[in-house]
Amino acid sequence: MKKAMMIVIGLIVATGVLQLFRPEKVPSTPAANLAGVPPEVNRILRTSCFDCHSSEVNLRWYDQLSPASFLVNKHVLEGRKAFNFSGWDSLPTPAQNNMLYYALNQALANEMPLPSYTMVHGSASLSAEDKALLKQYIFSRTPRKTTDTTQLHVADKQYEAFVNGTLQATGKVKPAPNEIAYIPDYRNWKMMSTTDRFDNGTVRMIYANDIAVKAIEEHHTKEWPDGAVFAKAAWKEQVNADGSVTAGAFWQVEFMIKDAGKYAQTAGWGWARWRGDDLKPYGANAAFTQECVSCHQPMKGNDYVFTKPLNLFRALQQKR
Numbered sequence: 001m002k003k004a005m006m007i008v009i010g011l012i013v014a015t016g017v018l019q020l021f022r023p024e025k026v027p028s029t030p031a032a033n034l035a036g037v038p039p040e041v042n043r044i045l046r047t048s049c050f051d052c053h054s055s056e057v058n059l060r061w062y063d064q065l066s067p068a069s070f071l072v073n074k075h076v077l078e079g080r081k082a083f084n085f086s087g088w089d090s091l092p093t094p095a096q097n098n099m100l101y102y103a104l105n106q107a108l109a110n111e112m113p114l115p116s117y118t119m120v121h122g123s124a125s126l127s128a129e130d131k132a133l134l135k136q137y138i139f140s141r142t143p144r145k146t147t148d149t150t151q152l153h154v155a156d157k158q159y160e161a162f163v164n165g166t167l168q169a170t171g172k173v174k175p176a177p178n179e180i181a182y183i184p185d186y187r188n189w190k191m192m193s194t195t196d197r198f199d200n201g202t203v204r205m206i207y208a209n210d211i212a213v214k215a216i217e218e219h220h221t222k223e224w225p226d227g228a229v230f231a232k233a234a235w236k237e238q239v240n241a242d243g244s245v246t247a248g249a250f251w252q253v254e255f256m257i258k259d260a261g262k263y264a265q266t267a268g269w270g271w272a273r274w275r276g277d278d279l280k281p282y283g284a285n286a287a288f289t290q291e292c293v294s295c296h297q298p299m300k301g302n303d304y305v306f307t308k309p310l311n312l313f314r315a316l317q318q319k320r
């Protein structure tokens, strides 16, 4: 009994002493609601995300106890750096939509809010209704409307240039800022799947090179072999007057090149993107890959790959 008492007292004293060591206070200024966003969506984001992704942090008394405070501070500071709603007002609508899409992606993948945080802050957890509401709202911001004539014109001009052969005349495509060279051959690869991104109105084709196709056929898709390459090409979604949706102007193509050793710093993949029909390399410097890796992070258990290969019928057809 006495011994137990001593331990309890010892713990209380130790906790007390720990309080002398505190992390630097995180600056906090009130964050306004996201302009133009309905109150119930703002409520969800504020309750579940703002603590780490806005200028305002609402720490509870127990967050301020050491040693927990060190962890909480780290999350707040890193969270803000990765993603911050506070710049909302100055963003153009497409960038706002993009931000919401990114947020939704993380929420639906159960990556956010950080599970270590919701364990202690139960009220920050997203319920199934919260997620459904976020999704519905984010979808509703980008309803499908008939493509305007300016955009149709861009697609038509590209097509004309293709038909009369001037599209290739743009010269050599520059490498990406991380020195990865453009791979024109992707157009001859096998299609792995296709997606439609509602928020920014693009349709995408995902292609796999021979090594990736072989891996698919052999069911090695949990960890892709070195040499596997994916290309994702996107076109502006063209909503025609008759309601049909087709691929319009070329938008961009991006690659993931597997080499566990060479690209160990970027999750084992080389990342690169070229944008526009002049195939301009994307990214101000080599650090652009952080953006790619962060967003692909929820798929870590799937070797960072989102796309589930559509059945590749070759193997089946051969067996007939």
Ligand code: HEC
Pocket: 045, 048, 049, 050, 051, 052, 053, 074, 075, 076, 078, 079, 080, 082, 083, 102, 103, 104, 106, 107, 112, 113, 114, 117, 124, 126, 294, 295, 297
């Ligand atoms: C306890 C702090 C915390 C909370 C609460 C939180 N996040 Fe995060 N978030 C982080 C940290 C830390 C990072 C950067 C490191 C990482 O990705 O784990 C991050 C990164 C992100 C990113 C960038 C993607 C990335 O991996 O870099 C997005 C988007 C994001 N969070 C969205 C959300 C959304 C949406 C919510 C609310 C539903 C939310 N977060 C709640 C701490 C938090």
Ligand code: HEC
Pocket: 102, 105, 195, 196, 197, 204, 206, 230, 231, 232, 254, 255, 256, 271, 272, 273, 282, 288, 289, 291, 292, 293, 295, 296, 304, 305, 306, 307, 308
């Ligand atoms: C906002 C989140 C996000 C960012 C940022 C992002 N990706 Fe992706 N990426 C996705 C999603 C989601 C898919 C799944 C297919 C789809 O939805 O079109 C995907 C798919 C891909 C694929 C096809 C293979 C796969 O994983 O399914 C490639 C290649 C790819 N991305 C390359 C890149 C490159 C290169 C960058 C950085 C320049 C990048 N991505 C940045 C979300 C993102």
